[in-house]
Amino acid sequence: MSMIGKDLGTGLPSPSNSGLLEKLFKLSERKTNTKTEILAGLTSFLTMSYIIFVNPIILHDAGIPKEAALAATIYASVFCTLLMALWANFPVAVAPGMGLNAFFAYTVVLGHGLSWQTALGAVFISGIVFLLLTITGVRQKIVDGVPNILKSAIAVGIGLFIAFIGLKNAELVVANKATFVGLGDLTSKGPLLAIFGLIVAALLMAKRVKGSLLISILGTSILAMIVGFIGHPKAMGDVVSFSLPSLSDTFLAMDIMGAVKYGILSIIFSFTIVEMFDNLATLIGLSKKAGLSDENGKIHNLDRALQADAVGTIVSASLGSTALNAYVENATGISEGGRTGLTALTVGVLFFLTLIFAPLIYFIPSVATAPILILVGALMLTEIKHISFDDFTDVIPVFLTIVLMPLTFSIAQGLAFGFISYTLLKLFTGKKDQIHWIMYFVSAAFIINFIMGGH
Structure with a gap:
């Protein structure tokens, strides 16, 4: 049994916990100490810090200025992670969700042709919906009502969608008039750099190196500068700045009325469904891994964690920025002994720093972040092990959900076909x-959306 954070003589939590931290996070009650929590927070930060570079690039594809997208990503992550730490006392850090950001940029903005301001308005309204559903307890009931096979299919489908975007950004998959898609030019610098980043990240992950995805991003970016694929900073001042990035282009820029006029069902409903299943399942899984559930399976302060997510x-x-999610990468910090909000507090401080x-964001090319999208998609594929293929009325909805997300370039379309086919077949x-x-x-809502011309 690991002795991290314990007195070697007694096996009990270290008595070095300060009074304030003990009062705030109940360290002794959860059999942990300050040192263990801080180290756990550092571990979680290293495994999920790639989002700092990946999310702004995805948002920039939607038209959001890169500096503002970066600032919004970090500030939103800091705010909600601190809320998760101080309000819910959860060892879980929160940041803009992978999948949700892709849905925002590639389905809502580029796919539907909405402005990013209108899309932000939809995210804002969905956050209010999350909060109301959480406070009333309806959120839990809705998730409970969706069959587990569809929940798993949603995760797998989003994973394939994210991986497809990564392959596209890496120029490994390109448009082809004859076959719709085809293989890119593997002799050009872009695809070769992406392949290099993919191999580096995969090898480091296989060896369980902390911060493997971040190392891959930075290493590929440096190589891109060396081979002349991108420019390079002329001085250290180009990399380290003592002026904070500005939010002026995006702060309160969301178009709420534009989102309402476009249609509650078509966009806001889809945001709500995707966010609801993904985040609740992750929070439950992480809290159980951290031993925060009682003998009856009830998770202490789960309601506060869900409220923090909604407010965030x-x-x-x-x-x-886009809707926030508890990251599954928090499992690495929990494995290192993280049991309280002090772990999340550590991540929040590191995000701010x-x-x-x-x-640096200006020197990170898309070919450096593309491998991360591919690997995140691959990791989400593991959910397929929870899907049974014995019942044909389960197989078809699962198949349609998974395959139509990447093929229609729309998470919402995959959701719609999965839900409708499941209900009708059963x-x-x-x-x-x-x-x-x-x-x-849910199925009726999606059908109405199709009739009304939703895409």
């Missing part, structure tokens, strides 16, 4: 006892 999404949209390196094969009432509501 509202703030994130106000700053200029990265602001001084904000100019209903017309005499298995209506397997349909929760919420599935009728």
